[in-house]
Amino acid sequence: MERHRAEMANNLREEVLLQVLEFETFRREFQGYQEMGRRSTLRLEVLTTNYRFVADSITTPQYLAELNAVDQQRLQAFRSWAQLRSQLTRVRILVIGVEGV
Numbered sequence: 001m002e003r004h005r006a007e008m009a010n011n012l013r014e015e016v017l018l019q020v021l022e023f024e025t026f027r028r029e030f031q032g033y034q035e036m037g038r039r040s041t042l043r044l045e046v047l048t049t050n051y052r053f054v055a056d057s058i059t060t061p062q063y064l065a066e067l068n069a070v071d072q073q074r075l076q077a078f079r080s081w082a083q084l085r086s087q088l089t090r091v092r093i094l095v096i097g098v099e100g101v
Contacts (some may be wrong), residue, residue: 011019012094014084015094016091016094016095019087019094020091021089022087023084023087023088023090023091026080026083026084026087027084029080029083030077030080030081030083030084032082033073033076033077034077035074036077037070037073037074037077040069040070040073041070043070044066044067044070047063047066048063051063
């Protein structure tokens, strides 16, 4: 009986470790997408200023394509955030249990 409990505890520790490592991977990806989003937003601000005030700097289709690219970047950051939150919940369930979450 004691051996079985020790085995279960060891398996649980391994599973928690694996889930935490996966969480860290999601966290790094999310941080990368956040930074890319910040840069895209700054770039869009410059492009918007050029589009509005500088003649022949950027065409309307190009500007709209840039807007779409920034929206796609934001969507990817949100997806990454959702994965991060989901993985955090998995870790919490393993460590605290379903009742504690």
